[in-house]
Amino acid sequence: MYRFGYVSGRGEHYPFILLIPVLSRLGVGWMSLKEFDPDIFNLILKEKIRQMQGLELIPSENFVSIPVLEAMGSILTNKYSEGYPGNRYYGGCEFIDEVEQICIDRAKKLFGAEHANVQPLSGAPMNEAAYYALMNPGDTILGMDLGHGGHLTHGHPVTHLAKVFKFIRYKTTPDGKIDFENVRKMAREHKPKVILCGYSAYSRDLDYRQFKEIADEAGAFTMADIAHIGGLVAAGEMNNPVKDFDVVTTTTHKTLRGPRGGMILCRAELASRIDKSVFPGLQGGPHENLIAGKAVAFKEALQPAFREYARQVMKNAKVLEEVFKANDFHLCFGGTENHMLLMDVTPKGISGKELQVALDKAGITLNKNMIPDDPRPPMNPSGVRLGTPCVTTRGMKEKEMKRIADWINEVVNAPNDEKLLSRIKTEVRGLCEQFMFYH
Ligand code: DSN
Secondary structure (H helix, E strand, O other): EEEEEEEEOOOOEEEEEEEEEEHHOOOOOOOHHHHHHHHHHHHHHHHHHHHHHHHHHOOOOOOHHHHHHHHOHHHHHHOOOOOOOOOEEOOHHHHHHHHHHHHHHHHHHHHOOOOOEEOOOOOOHHHHHHHHHHHOOOOEEEEEHHOOOHHHHOOOOOHHHHHHOOOEOEEEEOOEOOHHHHHHHHHHHOOEEEEEEEOOOOOOOOOHHHHHHHHHOOOOOEEEEOOOHHHHHHHHOOOOOOOOOEEEEEEEOOOOOHHHHHHHHEHHHHHHHHHHHHHHHHHHOOOHHHHHHHHHHHHHHHHHHHHHHHHHHHHHHHHHHHHHHHHHOHHHHOOOOOOOOEOOOOOOOOOOOHHHHHHHHHHHEOOEEEOOOOOOOOOOOEEEEEOOOOHHOOOOHHHHHHHHHHHHHHHHOOOOHHHHHHHHHHHHHHHHOOOOOOO
């Protein structure tokens, strides 16, 4: 019925399913995406060229491997499979069951977890499912102040979650640490049902045992959202909360370098609560093509080469820190112990947004970001956030990081100099061409 192969030529390289008899009667059998829908094909091609000719420094992004892309683009997308391996609401799930079970087993091995749910469609539903597994509406959760590195799903007032649960906030200290005495005081005062740590713009490692001690004293569940650092934790390069914490959530597409998606790891006693909360509590049919992609990414992350990758990601971030510090940039939280940096660029006379726009013109992509207690609005904040997962996947190392930091420094000093931006764009492209990832 179908043949699995690639359509490649002129540099494009996509896994492709060629459907013969049925679709040819509809007039699309044997046609490639390029032939059938050149609009979309060309936009994908343009985006691939953008990704390959520029420097991606958004710390939550990464480049997946061809095997991961193949699994994501496979016919597994056709199958409904509500339920879990061995217990589904649909027939014909015998192969899907095996795919999902392999994914679960690899996730558990990777993080040393007792249970893994690999069905969350992305980071937001993953955290939402975890909250509903641990709390009832109206319950209190103690999490980091959003402006200090937290995340929308940690109860930002614009989210539905903020209407359902009561979010209480702790902050970082001026030197960027977590003030555990204050967390303890707040836990005693507010008696939260959950103590949450893990952040999307925080560049330090965490002492999870201190959170655990406070939670035990308060009778609260512990939850860590390691969405950003999942790959660095899996590689053993950052502290792993899994053995101490009740629930750990992570996206799979950031440092873990898998498909866009999420997963929830938990203690065995909580497995049924977590599973029921994901399905049928929140989601319908799991996206088994993405679960297959997660399985492939986890296999990659279990290889020794992934540990080397994670180490290099962190070394690369450290080089950026050193060069920025040498050029008098203000690094929030005092620097980095992971893959990312958050910098207040206003002392340089520029806003985060202005710098993002100028760097876009120079072929360097990062994102504007709030800094702790930012006096400026979210759409024009004081800071930028940048990180090294993508450039490290391309094989760039210390030498290239120094060049990148130097370019950013040049742009900060002359953000409106179109000639400079264009010169840097050409140089960026030259560097990127030496480190192609997708051909
Ligand atoms: N949007 C992601 C990030 O950039 O950190 C988190 O959801």
